[in-house]
Amino acid sequence: MYPAPIERASRPVQFAYQALIPMALVLWLLPLIAVAVFSIRPDADFANANYWGWPSSFEGITNYSKVFLESDMPRYLWNSVLITVPTVIGAVALSCMTGFALGIYKFKANLWIFFLFVAGNFVPFQILMVPVRDLTLDLGLYNTKTGLVLFHIAFQTGFCTLFMRNFIRALPYELIEAARVEGVAEWRIFWFVVLPLMKPAIAALAVLIFTFIWNDYFWAVVLTQGAESQPVTAGITSFNAQYRAAYHLMSAGSIVAALPPVAMFFLMQRHFIAGLTLGAVK
Amino acid sequence: MAPLPPSTAPRAAPRSWWRRNQIAITPWLFLAPGILFFAIYVLIPVFQSFNVSLYDWDGLGAAEYVGLRNYEEMYWDDAFYTSLRNNLIWLVLYLLAIPAGLAIALFLNQTVTGIRIYKSLFFFPFVISQVVVGLVFSWFYDPSFGLLNVMLGWVGLGPVNVLGDESYVTYGIIAAGLWPQTAYCMILYLTGLNAVDPEQIEAGRLDNAKGFRMLWHIILPQLRPATFIAFVVTIIGALRSFDLISIMTAGGPFGQSRVLSFYMFEVALSEYGFRMGYGAAIAWCCS
Numbered sequence: 067m068y069p070a071p072i073e074r075a076s077r078p079v080q081f082a083y084q085a086l087i088p089m090a091l092v093l094w095l096l097p098l099i100a101v102a103v104f105s106i107r108p109d110a111d112f113a114n115a116n117y118w119g120w121p122s123s124f125e126g127i128t129n130y131s132k133v134f135l136e137s138d139m140p141r142y143l144w145n146s147v148l149i150t151v152p153t154v155i156g157a158v159a160l161s162c163m164t165g166f167a168l169g170i171y172k173f174k175a176n177l178w179i180f181f182l183f184v185a186g187n188f189v190p191f192q193i194l195m196v197p198v199r200d201l202t203l204d205l206g207l208y209n210t211k212t213g214l215v216l217f218h219i220a221f222q223t224g225f226c227t228l229f230m231r232n233f234i235r236a237l238p239y240e241l242i243e244a245a246r247v248e249g250v251a252e253w254r255i256f257w258f259v260v261l262p263l264m265k266p267a268i269a270a271l272a273v274l275i276f277t278f279i280w281n282d283y284f285w286a287v288v289l290t291q292g293a294e295s296q297p298v299t300a301g302i303t304s305f306n307a308q309y310r311a312a313y314h315l316m317s318a319g320s321i322v323a324a325l326p327p328v329a330m331f332f333l334m335q336r337h338f339i340a341g342l343t344l345g346a347v348k
Numbered sequence: 349m350a351p352l353p354p355s356t357a358p359r360a361a362p363r364s365w366w367r368r369n370q371i372a373i374t375p376w377l378f379l380a381p382g383i384l385f386f387a388i389y390v391l392i393p394v395f396q397s398f399n400v401s402l403y404d405w406d407g408l409g410a411a412e413y414v415g416l417r418n419y420e421e422m423y424w425d426d427a428f429y430t431s432l433r434n435n436l437i438w439l440v441l442y443l444l445a446i447p448a449g450l451a452i453a454l455f456l457n458q459t460v461t462g463i464r465i466y467k468s469l470f471f472f473p474f475v476i477s478q479v480v481v482g483l484v485f486s487w488f489y490d491p492s493f494g495l496l497n498v499m500l501g502w503v504g505l506g507p508v509n510v511l512g513d514e515s516y517v518t519y520g521i522i523a524a525g526l527w528p529q530t531a532y533c534m535i536l537y538l539t540g541l542n543a544v545d546p547e548q549i550e551a552g553r554l555d556n557a558k559g560f561r562m563l564w565h566i567i568l569p570q571l572r573p574a575t576f577i578a579f580v581v582t583i584i585g586a587l588r589s590f591d592l593i594s595i596m597t598a599g600g601p602f603g604q605s606r607v608l609s610f611y612m613f614e615v616a617l618s619e620y621g622f623r624m625g626y627g628a629a630i631a632w633c634c635s
Binding site: 067083098101104188195197324 | 385388
């Protein structure tokens, strides 16, 4: 193990290390801690310029209930759910199929199609902006959640296909051959043989896509406007315009907006990291 | 493994057309929906985008063909060069996330109690949306109450309006972007360090390799896959600066913090006018 395990070091060094970690952590998360502290301050603290002193009272409950009960925030959050969940299901479903086709079958165009998906992944999103917005307008889906979901599914399919195809390639091919010898239909091989083995990849990908889509801002701004369809990342700017200079509410709003992916990360940490670090180890 | 379905008994009758061609056709059936979606929303728009860049079009009325005039205009456009320069600054400085991530990973690669929690908390900034990161940092930089200026005040330095100053603004936003990006690189390296071959380290120790020499000659070569991925995701991350810029400064002051993706958004879709063709030309140029 590198660096040398700290247990081999002398006692004082060990203690110093143990003390250093939490200090480094506080420093690392300082901007975030500041916002968390803001979110439980009362209005009066900001009026009296008491930004960093001890809060004159703790108003966490008041501030957060205001965010939930008196603003559009719950609506934005719900929009985000309605955009993110169908995208995750759609992208994972499509890429299970494309990954299966590209991972199992040998045919001439296989590698070309795979490259196409990978290359599409690297297309800068601003190139797509004008035509995709136009297409969405033409379909009558501008400013709808459906329009956003359809685009996200399509765009994420590139990355997901790369992920799934590589995962399926690593599965033992003998299983499929054995099933074929048994005369099992191809779609049944997909459903009963390959799909059950893909569960870890599906979990990793689902968590990853959830976070990506939840945190998307660019497409939310390009394809939607207004509280009826905007997700929370775009909604937070309108929220902030509404509560200009009410830092306690803006902070509370930001924390609420950031929370779902954070919760997802802590619940599904193993899958999340497995997905992110795919390829970091040979 | 899931139970295999019962095998169908072989039939004596000549095999149907479907049975003979099943293996050739199935992949295409599985690919069809994915390719369809991908073509409609990604592949075709790439070409459409180039086509649009040859027109003068406000998004509603008739488009007028202008050939390469949009590109010519770009050549004379100062704002374009400012954005391009900022893009380059982003690319170069964003790479700092790689050594910074490695440093934190080395710092945390121990097995003391609670280290798992610490690792997760260090990774935390990456999970938060860039919008929130932008907000958090714009308050951190705020000249009247931001924590940064409070701390500068302790050491006797005057208040700095990072986001309002033409010469600091891009660096201020990049610092905000480096925060989650460093966390990402850290997690890549932590995973990589986990897989480093302990025998080689012991061999190195016997040969008296220590500290930086050990890192350079024995550890880093083994971390090459992690470094490669960190490099790729950092470059991609540097090109996705749109969220932070639009939240923190909206390109200001005086357009000094724009990058190309933000500039094209402004040109094509904001109050500055709906010039789809010029926007598309900018988009094409920066790819």
